[in-house]
Amino acid sequence: MSMDISLIKHGSEGELKLDGFIDASNANEVENVLMDIADQFDSLVFDMEKLEYVSSAGLKAFKKVYVKLRSKGGSAYAKNVQKAIMEVLEVTGFSRLFKFI
Secondary structure, three states, X not given: OXXXXXXXXXXXXXXXXXXXXXXXXXXXXXXXXXHHHHHHOOEEEEEEEEEEEEOHHHHXXXXXXXXXXXXXXXXXXXXXXXXXXXXXXXXXXXXXHOEEO
């Protein structure tokens, strides 16, 4: 997996530091890890400072996590989003999934 995910716990909220990229080669694995983590928390903060690339397969993983969090009344937050990643989120409409902090 060309993605490193570090988890920091803040009570019922988790913070995920994403480092690397998410594409078709690793999206299923990343999705499984994110969904397992989403089971443990009401809300998640995605620190995207070191996220280099996200493909449509990666966006699908973010959407599944968002749906899971929303079903529990939680939220998905994003911070330190690189310009190129923000452009992808905005163009695809996926920026609506996150509250930006």
